[in-house]
Amino acid sequence: MSPMARTAPVPAATDPAIIRNFCIIAHIDHGKSTLADRMLQFTGVVQSRDMKAQYLDRMDIERERGITIKSQAVRMPWELGGVNYALNMIDTPGHVDFTYEVSRSLAACEGAVLLVDAAQGIEAQTLANLYLAMENDLTIIPVLNKIDLPAAQPEKYAAELASLIGGDPEDVLLVSGKTGVGVEALLDKIVRDLPAPVGDPDAPARAMIFDSVYDTYRGVVTYVRVVDGMLHPRERIQMMSTKASHELLEIGVSSPEPTPSKGLGVGEVGYLITGVKDVRQSKVGDTVTNLAKPASESLSGYADPKPMVFSGLYPLDGTDYPVLRDALDKLKLNDAALIYEPETSAALGFGFRVGFLGLLHLEIVRERLEREFNLDLISTAPNVVYEVTLEDKNVITVTNPSEFPSGKINEVREPMVAATILAPNEFVGAIMELCQGRRGVMRGMDYLSEDRVELRYWMPLAEIVFDFFDLLKSKTRGYASLDWKADGEQVADLVKVDILLQGEQVDAFSAITHKDKAYAYGVMMTGKLRELIPRQQFEVPIQAAIGSRIIARESIRAIRKDVLAKCYGGDISRKRKLLEKQKEGKKRMKMVGRVEVPQEAFIAALTTDESKDKAKK
Amino acid sequence: MPSVLPLGDPAPSDGLLPQQAADGAAARAFGLYVHIPFCAVRCGYCDFNTYTATELGGGASQDAYASTAISEVDFAARVLDRSGLPARKLSTVFFGGGTPTLLPAEDLARILRAAIDTWGIEPGAEVTTEANPDSVTPESLQLLADAGFTRVSFGMQSAVPHVLKVLDRTHTPSRVPLVVQWARDAGLAVSLDLIYGTPGESLEDWRFSLETALSYQPDHISAYALIIEDGTKLAAQIRRGEVPEIDDDDHADKYELADRMISDAGLHWYEVSNWSATPEQACRHNLAYWRGDDWWGIGPGAHSHVGGVRWWNVKHPTAYAGRLGSGVSPAAGRETLGPETRGVEKVMLEARLFSGLETAALSPAGRKAVAGLIADGLVVPEDAFRGRLVLTLKGRLLADAVVRRILPD
Numbered sequence A: 001m002s003p004m005a006r007t008a009p010v011p012a013a014t015d016p017a018i019i020r021n022f023c024i025i026a027h028i029d030h031g032k033s034t035l036a037d038r039m040l041q042f043t044g045v046v047q048s049r050d051m052k053a054q055y056l057d058r059m060d061i062e063r064e065r066g067i068t069i070k071s072q073a074v075r076m077p078w079e080l081g082g083v084n085y086a087l088n089m090i091d092t093p094g095h096v097d098f099t100y101e102v103s104r105s106l107a108a109c110e111g112a113v114l115l116v117d118a119a120q121g122i123e124a125q126t127l128a129n130l131y132l133a134m135e136n137d138l139t140i141i142p143v144l145n146k147i148d149l150p151a152a153q154p155e156k157y158a159a160e161l162a163s164l165i166g167g168d169p170e171d172v173l174l175v176s177g178k179t180g181v182g183v184e185a186l187l188d189k190i191v192r193d194l195p196a197p198v199g200d201p202d203a204p205a206r207a208m209i210f211d212s213v214y215d216t217y218r219g220v221v222t223y224v225r226v227v228d229g230m231l232h233p234r235e236r237i238q239m240m241s242t243k244a245s246h247e248l249l250e251i252g253v254s255s256p257e258p259t260p261s262k263g264l265g266v267g268e269v270g271y272l273i274t275g276v277k278d279v280r281q282s283k284v285g286d287t288v289t290n291l292a293k294p295a296s297e298s299l300s301g302y303a304d305p306k307p308m309v310f311s312g313l314y315p316l317d318g319t320d321y322p323v324l325r326d327a328l329d330k331l332k333l334n335d336a337a338l339i340y341e342p343e344t345s346a347a348l349g350f351g352f353r354v355g356f357l358g359l360l361h362l363e364i365v366r367e368r369l370e371r372e373f374n375l376d377l378i379s380t381a382p383n384v385v386y387e388v389t390l391e392d393k394n395v396i397t398v399t400n401p402s403e404f405p406s407g408k409i410n411e412v413r414e415p416m417v418a419a420t421i422l423a424p425n426e427f428v429g430a431i432m433e434l435c436q437g438r439r440g441v442m443r444g445m446d447y448l449s450e451d452r453v454e455l456r457y458w459m460p461l462a463e464i465v466f467d468f469f470d471l472l473k474s475k476t477r478g479y480a481s482l483d484w485k486a487d488g489e490q491v492a493d494l495v496k497v498d499i500l501l502q503g504e505q506v507d508a509f510s511a512i513t514h515k516d517k518a519y520a521y522g523v524m525m526t527g528k529l530r531e532l533i534p535r536q537q538f539e540v541p542i543q544a545a546i547g548s549r550i551i552a553r554e555s556i557r558a559i560r561k562d563v564l565a566k567c568y569g570g571d572i573s574r575k576r577k578l579l580e581k582q583k584e585g586k587k588r589m590k591m592v593g594r595v596e597v598p599q600e601a602f603i604a605a606l607t608t609d610e611s612k613d614k615a616k617k
Numbered sequence B: 001m002p003s004v005l006p007l008g009d010p011a012p013s014d015g016l017l018p019q020q021a022a023d024g025a026a027a028r029a030f031g032l033y034v035h036i037p038f039c040a041v042r043c044g045y046c047d048f049n050t051y052t053a054t055e056l057g058g059g060a061s062q063d064a065y066a067s068t069a070i071s072e073v074d075f076a077a078r079v080l081d082r083s084g085l086p087a088r089k090l091s092t093v094f095f096g097g098g099t100p101t102l103l104p105a106e107d108l109a110r111i112l113r114a115a116i117d118t119w120g121i122e123p124g125a126e127v128t129t130e131a132n133p134d135s136v137t138p139e140s141l142q143l144l145a146d147a148g149f150t151r152v153s154f155g156m157q158s159a160v161p162h163v164l165k166v167l168d169r170t171h172t173p174s175r176v177p178l179v180v181q182w183a184r185d186a187g188l189a190v191s192l193d194l195i196y197g198t199p200g201e202s203l204e205d206w207r208f209s210l211e212t213a214l215s216y217q218p219d220h221i222s223a224y225a226l227i228i229e230d231g232t233k234l235a236a237q238i239r240r241g242e243v244p245e246i247d248d249d250d251h252a253d254k255y256e257l258a259d260r261m262i263s264d265a266g267l268h269w270y271e272v273s274n275w276s277a278t279p280e281q282a283c284r285h286n287l288a289y290w291r292g293d294d295w296w297g298i299g300p301g302a303h304s305h306v307g308g309v310r311w312w313n314v315k316h317p318t319a320y321a322g323r324l325g326s327g328v329s330p331a332a333g334r335e336t337l338g339p340e341t342r343g344v345e346k347v348m349l350e351a352r353l354f355s356g357l358e359t360a361a362l363s364p365a366g367r368k369a370v371a372g373l374i375a376d377g378l379v380v381p382e383d384a385f386r387g388r389l390v391l392t393l394k395g396r397l398l399a400d401a402v403v404r405r406i407l408p409d
């Protein structure tokens, strides 16, 4: 066991040989952030009295939901064998929506701590993240966490882990992020087993941007990993992709509070501040170099994450539209994955079509908009993106069901995913049934151990991204885990189902579904609207239609009585006030043709059980 | 539990009215409403400002009530005079409740005499009292007629015992034809009040009540859909599930039946819930409410209206008597309506009448909306072409919705 380092290596003057860069990767909730807490504490960068659980989960939304959304890098000192080392640790998110955060973090490291909950074993995102780490040629340190739990099965899962990455079960470290057991041994092992970064200190500076965050007080804060050369404060730097140059106002390391330094050298991880106000000027994946002595070749970056799910966001109060626009612009500064463009809905007015990485991302963005910008929003039912080829061979990309062409269509292609499901073997039958019902094609099945199975499916994204995970959990009593990634597209028999109120199409309720599911959607939506829309002075037919073919219908009977029976002298003031109140209420109605639809009905109809989905996956 | 008074501005203690009350008053009729806030028992659906003897803790206030009411008559005359209103004879008088006939007929006669002595009364004026069937005798009715009453309105409500029971009514159905005959013998015009849509009332029950009421050949019928008023015993019973909920569609069916049967019997509607045998037998006092005329309301919780000024008295009989005893206005609050609000009230009230509403009184947007109302079968096209908005049967059932459609946003 090592005592904590007393004299920490100084940034900009640290020999790469004593630097270790690693990230902690795991399935969601396996305890990455809690382990990070113990590391912060044992290395002395956070005093015990300042400690709080999941210290690095700083956003309100992260703390409330108990999940990590943004990666966080921290520099920590650690002494082993009389040498003071500098460790850069990156805590990563576990949720599949934020996989792109993990892949960025990996690019800044030489090693990864692969953490597995000793009571749960290997799960789908364990495999996905392990795969990413191996793709990046990282050295893997397998660790079982939560060994304090009575339900922990260290022998079983150590064997599973060892057979997965090759090696001896004895080499799997046992730790508890909660009690701290084994954490110091883990820090020692990191120093011993992980390679030191290599780079050319005399070459022109090259640093990889792996994160870029907008901060109200400091502007854009750019997180980099230096590969070659050295960056200094006050010098001019250049972004290699755009050739834009900026003055380096501040450079430093997070420890875990931002600590300015005299620079950053080979292998070091830290932050830069240039005074730019837009993260797009400091793009993740870009290479930073020195303007005066620029590098000739940039480091290989990574692709921007592609939005998978689209939804319309509309302010409840139409006059809030400019507020929403500004709010999206601000969030975008911090969230390169967020894309949006203005759209109008006949039913909902002015709003935006917004692209998200998944439902959790959608939910988080929506919640931040509502909370941080004080907006009340309606979001339309989320959908994936379709490519529609018309008979004239023109191709249309449809991100909003109401844009689905009604004319002659040659074919419709939908995005597909490669899904990996891990579960105890007793559930294989139930899982196969579920996946087949979701138009999945089995790609393979492997036994990870005697009783744990990995199933691989090729499935339409639209079938997996909404309620699939909940169903999977309920069919496997919570034992299954799921991971997926985009994997091509397929031609499918897809149709647009429109909803009509009194013959008028309500764009906000249109949906693209597989032909076999159109009827179910039509019945569900018309039934729901019949319950939600109050009776009018005339009968209101509600229909679901594919093109001109009606597939489901309901009707709201006309209201027949709306009159106060008696109105004496003493009732007049009371009645007038009631009338004024009713007129006020009418203003909050949205008109669809002649039908008055209360805002609440729109919200309730659009709040699918899927979008109320628990954040935790 | 009596209903809640509106929120308004405070009323001045001298009761004096602002200038607008007097403007154009000479051209407006002037009526008197006298509220009698006593009942033998409180019916479960009723939220009128009325009290039983037990609630008041003894009969003392009932004995003194006529004198107290007369003191408000004196007060009213002084206020109107000092507020610059011209002297006007009474064109209608209406005693309502509560149960006016719970007081000795002599007390009602005394109040009426005081009012006539104060203001005078127009020839042929209408003088009505409400009455419960079990609170009148041939003698009391004769006494009222002799004192100048011309009309009596009986709270019959229903002819079906189980319906009367849910309504907490104390009279037996067989009493109604008797009291109608006594009133006729005394020379009084007769109106019957009916309530439909009571929980548990079938369409057949309602048809029977209508047939029965019509068989007494009343000069006038009021038929009200039962309103479940907040805070009443009936509202609580429904909330607790002891009594079934009321249903608007059932109300609509019963209204349509009522209109058909009452019309077939030769009466004609003149307001959404009121029918009379001839136009002259319409209740002119109630019409005055709907046409925005002036009236003074005597009694606790009574509402008054003079030239766009509305006010209402304190509700409790003791507080009311206390105010008058010390020469202070019994008004609890009032509102002075501007031209726009008066316009809204005019539309809201006159739309309910068979005489209808002048479409010229509507805003341009309101006039435009009339086309849609014709298309929806809610107003009579021929009347609309002649510049009057008159509701069809369907329109009467949706009168509040019609009003919302013709009023500017």
Ligand SMILES: Nc1nc2c(ncn2[C@@H]2O[C@H](COP(=O)(O)OP(=O)(O)OP(=O)(O)O)[C@@H](O)[C@H]2O)c(=O)[nH]1
Residues within 6 Å of the ligand: A026, A027, A028, A029, A030, A031, A032, A033, A034, A035, A054, A066, A067, A068, A069, A092, A093, A094, A095, A145, A146, A147, A148, A149, A175, A176, A177, A178, A179
């Ligand atoms: N008993 C026990 N519980 C632990 C341990 N480590 C973490 N937990 C609990 O596991 C839950 C998840 O811990 P986190 O540290 O937030 O997990 P995470 O992997 O960072 O989660 P994401 O960032 O959302 O992927 C929390 O309730 C922790 O208290 C441990 O060693 N023992």
Ligand SMILES: C[S@@+](CC[C@H](N)C(=O)[O-])C[C@H]1O[C@@H](n2cnc3c(N)ncnc32)[C@H](O)[C@@H]1O
Residues within 6 Å of the ligand: A565, A566, B045, B046, B047, B048, B096, B097, B098, B099, B100, B130, B131, B132, B154, B155, B156, B157, B193, B194, B195, B224, B225, B226, B227, B228, B229
């Ligand atoms: C002022 S009330 C009282 C008259 C008299 N005390 C009686 O009950 O016969 C006049 C009429 O209003 C009607 N009424 C009272 N409360 C009602 C309610 N909640 N819903 C419908 N009509 C009501 C009844 O028809 C009643 O006869």
Ligand code: SF4
Residues within 6 Å of the ligand: B038, B039, B040, B041, B042, B043, B046, B047, B048, B050, B097, B098, B099, B132, B155
């Ligand atoms: S008798 Fe008339 S006023 Fe009295 S409680 Fe019954 S309905 Fe109301």
Ligand SMILES: [Mg+2]
Residues within 6 Å of the ligand: A032, A033, A034, A057, A067, A068, A091, A092, A093, A094
């Ligand atoms: Mg975490």
